[in-house]
Amino acid sequence: MSKRALHVKLEKLEAPSVLVKGLELGIGRIFEEEWEEPLGPTPFPSITTLRDWDMKLLKRYKPFYMPFCDVCCLCTFGKCDLTKGKRGACGLNMAAQQSRIVLLACCIGAATHLGHAKHLVEHLIEKYGRDHPIDVGGEHVYIEAPVTRLVTGVRPKTLGDLEDICEYLAGEIVHLLSCCHTGMEGDNLDFESKVLHAGMIDQVAMEIADIAQISALDFPKADPDAPLVELGAGVVDLEKPVILVIGHNVPPAAAIMDYLVANNLYGQVEVAGICCTAHDVTRYNPGAKIIGPISWQLRFVRSGMADVIVVDEQCIRTDILTEAQKVKAPLIATSEKACHGLRDRTHDDPDEIIEDLLTGREPGALILEPDKAAEVAVKVAVKIAPERKRFKIIPDVAGVIEEAKKCTQCKTCARVCPAELDVPAAMAKAKEGDVSALAALYDYCIGCARCESACPQGLKPHSYIVAASEKEMKSEKFKVRAGRGPIRDTEIRNVGSPIVLGEIPGVVALVGCANYANGGRELAEVAEEFARRRYIIVASGCAAMTIGMMKDEEGKTIYERYPGVFDAGGVVNVGSCVSNPHIAGAAIKIASIFAKRNLRANYEEIADYILNRVGAVGVAWGAMSQKAAAIASGFWRLGVPVIVGPHGFKYRRLLLGRQDREEDWYVYDARTGKKVYVGPCPEHLFYAAESKEELMVMIPKLCMRPNDTTKGRMIKLTHYIDLYKKIYGTLPPDLHLFVRRVADIPITMKEEVLEFLKEKGWKEMEIPDPTLLPRLIRKKE
Template identity: 60%
Template sequence: MSKLKFKIEELKSALARMEGVDVTIGSIIEDTWEESMGPTPMPSIDTLRAWDHILLNRYKPFYSPFCDMCCLCTYGKCDLTAGKRGACGIDMGAQQARMYLLSSCIGAATHGAHARHMVEHLIEKLGGDHKIDLGRFISVNAPNIMAVVGMRPERLSDLRKVLDYAEEQIVQCLSATHTGQEGSSIDFESKSMHVGMIDHVVMEAADIAQITGYGFPKGDPDAPLVEIGMGTLDRSKPVVICVGHNVVTGTEIVDYLMKKDMMDKLEVGGLCCTAHDLTRYEKTAKVVGHLSKQLYFIRSGVADVIVVDEQCVRLDTLKEATKVKTAVIATSDKICYGLPDRTNDPTGEIIKDLVNGAPGALILDSEKAGEVAVEVALRISEKRRKLKALPDKQEVMELARDCNVCGECKRTCPLDLSIPGAMEAAAKGDLSGLVDIYDLCLGCGVCEPVCRRDLPILNMVQRAAERKVKEEKHLLRSGRGPILDTEIRHVGPPIVLGTIPGVVAYVGCANYPKGRGALAEMAEEFLRRKYIVVASGCAAMDIAMHEDEDGKTLYEKYPGDFDAGCIANVGSCVANSHISGACIKIPSIFARRNIRANYEEIADYILNRIGACGVAWGVYSQKAEAIAVGCNRWGIPVIVGPHASKYRRLYLGRKDIEDDWHVYDVKARGERVFVGPAPEHLMYASETKEECIVMTARLCIRPNDTTKGRMIKLSHYLDLSEKYFGTLPDDWPVFVRTEADLPIAKKDVLLKELKEVGWKPGRIPDPTNLERFKLKWR
């Protein structure tokens, strides 16, 4: 892309006469991609509004206000309950939609800033001409960017142009949340969808930059199995742990160790998504765990040095690390912790100060930060080993005797965990209640400040569960990156026909109650049924924390391909873009649709033909909101859960409104045809894993399913409903278009029931929701 400037010396037309006019055209896309430009390159905030309205007309926003006041400006705070409007005129629906947009803007801005840092860093390191090479099996190298921006990035510098566009769109969307701007809930939702779409663009830019710049696996189904868990760290060695999402400094730590030939002298690991990316760079790096492990891990005192980069890092890291004499190095201008900026100080001086007890340093030069982290860890580790970070078991019992069983901690705990009961038992020498809490706990730490006896509840829990902590060693398949073109060619037809019953993507922050295991159990249910399972971020880690009775995780039991009955871990948070990317690649590679700047056609294809469903289990962040609504705009439903009441806004279909479920049938000259509620919702909240499993199978049903595909999907839906709820779902008849859709094993019984309810056969259309395509595609 570049600006085009030219001067018109003289122009005469019927309408006007011009002389000496300077003309500037904003951007021209220059690349070697031969696909012709589609209708919506670099869409602005309103370009795809019509598509959003098609979706929102069917999937109506449902608001469950988390807060019914608004305090965004000094007119307020305003009470928006019972139909009241704020002083600016906003009503409750628009306010809820505005808050969702604000969250999505925060999410997209966070990924965008991450992408910008990554791209600029790699351009400085490797040069703007460095080729974006994802290997010989990936030619559709950036499906989100290609379909939205209209360009195929070939060099790192091309990503700068992508980010210029994306940043402008994020600013435009954010500006709409100001007081006295947008006032319609539906148009707020459309803007959320816009910024969600941009979120996938910037995530993709970040991930393809780091794949190409750092040599991460390029869609490798056999990416190595790496170690995960608090017990994987060899505590006899100095330990450096990176926390956050931006792996730049982590790679410098590894490079420094390699240069000094000391890789085996020090343990390098990570928490949260940085950990994923560290293992993509160096397979011997350890993954400590996901977000909810942060506080436990910091307090364990195992890390000699903690390097924080950005996103989802606990804000009390410095305070907690100081207590256990762990040095903290902040490496991003997003998280400075009030630390002195030592970026330009001599390396030796920073090392000396940290070794002598300075709590931390802000170092914005990643290479310097990498060297300092290693050298400090090497020098303080010996001394720190004598440090006692947690109470011993005897002390745990003594502390527990100080508990007055007031129950304040339980009342504050978001999971209502039985801490007082566990304390009572511990006081009598039985630590099992505390051990149970370790399994269930989110590690949020909010129970401690309310304890009037100042009991270090988490430290007590962790000591009680020390055997479990030490045994926490599992295997995770390192993030493979994008889906290969060859895989898409192989699975595209069965996905679109429905004979691969669905693609289920597990994403999210693993911030869910009742312990681990829910994600792995849900994933295995669909793996056994030959769905394609994909995972990313903390959800991919959480899946690896669960072993079967033979001690195996799903990554050891099932292949890492993008294929039926396989589980593909795509990587860190920004690798979520490869999940939407895989859906975009199917119409491009299998159906030969043009994807270039052709958003609506591709989203319409995905909505009607690709039985994909995202499951965001235990999500908590604004990034997750942006990712989810970005999927929704592509026509991919998302289930969030569990704590369903916190999700503020859902997109729910109404299967009782028959008119909502009609599409144009291209085969029948655009006639409107009823297709049933497929997919029924775009964003749905489940409270339990059982409900989530059954809903996942339902949301994989699509209008385009062939009779064989529908029969397979319906079989799973009915079987899962019987398995988990003990009965058939009451809505199954709406998914039956012809007798051939019925599962063979139950056909006679079901047919009899259909006749009783007056069922009439329907038609299997060539579906589109876009009126302009109703007679013919393109």
């Protein structure tokens, strides 16, 4: 049962000794009375509050399950064989089991973001106080927390307000996780509804984390001209001591920058990051550098470039201590969530810790206080760098050739490689003295080193690939725009109309991890293609780095060639993983600022608006983690489709529309209440593509919305047809489903398309004021 079972609104209450005006009261919560925007129907939603909306989505976008395992082994009844319709001892079937596992993944993801947010907010409150104001863009950003406002009905004004919201989120995650217990939920679609709830909670958690750090740490505030920062393994000045920061929670890395400044060491020590901490430390101080996505961990550490490694939380290799020890680099762990077996030195004298690390008495230290961790990291780096002399365990080419001679061609490495790389063939060539085939694998290797764990000869193919590509690695020098945070309200005013009417063909959000099936270059090429076609490109996390790792003939990256503005042809880096809600927030703000819909606790209506009108699509081409699953599900509930790359099939289920089922594609015309067929727009909610080319045609297709004007649809169809023809040589076979009027047809393709439509027996369609919500019908027939 929801905590807010009772909601009372009083315009005016007069009693002998009291006068109350404009009071809204919910049991357990008091809502702000000075806010002119009325409280919507779903403040602080519980698990079932938005179930009806979820079921509307799930009726159209049905789960297609691809079990990773035929059995369930979560309780002592099991293992239970769930093949072919069998039920487990608890009564659960395979469909429900799969959605249960997806829910579990999303709970892990949401809990991780919330844990991150809570630690960050608590730290910032300790440092700056509960009353520190939320400011993410000054006068440019009136709606400071669109997701939070939409979900909770609260507008946070201070860091302290964020802490209160975290309590609600934690409660929801606990309830969701409990649903995974044996003997709880039994229906797969109810599990799926809970997945969507977990995603929504996750979005709020991420938003809280990012607006807290933007406000308190003075990150770029909705700044389209955020500075360009350096990216790539080659940008690190190896003449200086190097501190490598890995993870997602920035306080230790920020403290390192502060320490360097305060002790006149700024510019004398390199601070370089991997994964989202890298984004956030460059948002804090653009003098820091980004090595690259998560996949760069092993190659960089083993190359010996880091003198000290500082880890916080998430996406850290869990064998980082072992790897750090191999190159004689002390490891400093700074989060209680990832202690890595190290002794807690939080309350010890820094000089003692430093001594222990320098002498090698201890391989690392757990220091849970960022300022102390920073002091230790800098002092150790400065002293150890001359002694380490970039000690590395990557062999030279002669060493690789010698090692390759031990390869028996058993192919075990190939049988464990997630990217299906032909490592044995490359090893065979190396055996003969030619490492070019190993070097050719560098761009495709995701850096997991499963090949090494599996090799019965104890060989190290990952290190050999890096050795063969050392020159390429050192030449990785790129520029990426530092994460700018939210989209300005003024930008939304400028693009709201052209997006909703379809004249800007779409917003393409490139997000997520770097588990690419075919190298990262593909994603950079996709970004380039759609920026050139004047879509709005928004990026975050590892994907934002990846798209910056390709240069044109003039040596410029996409961030140097396209503006950082949220507008047609803009390439916007919002920041780290927790900056993703700025993308969702932009869609929400379009509904609020452009369409003047109330967003306060009005989730269903806003999601309905976005699903039917805002041509946005998320692309998580290298999605790997449970966090990525949660992020995606947050977008789904909001009506934004997400495409993942080939590894995304491993998320076990997709949410797919069926364009061949006409009955699935009816909406209400809000003007008349009439049910109107609008074609499969958007066709899928969660979709995995097999190749870059498939992605290229799915992006424009999934950006089509029922509300597109004829001009807008014409522009969107131009891109869809053009890309499909370019890749597959013909008109798209489903084109007739997306043409509503003759005026939708791109002018230059009219003759050819009309002939095609004739063959298909096409008839004109209505263009309604689309909604899935009967309550939004203004006049019923």
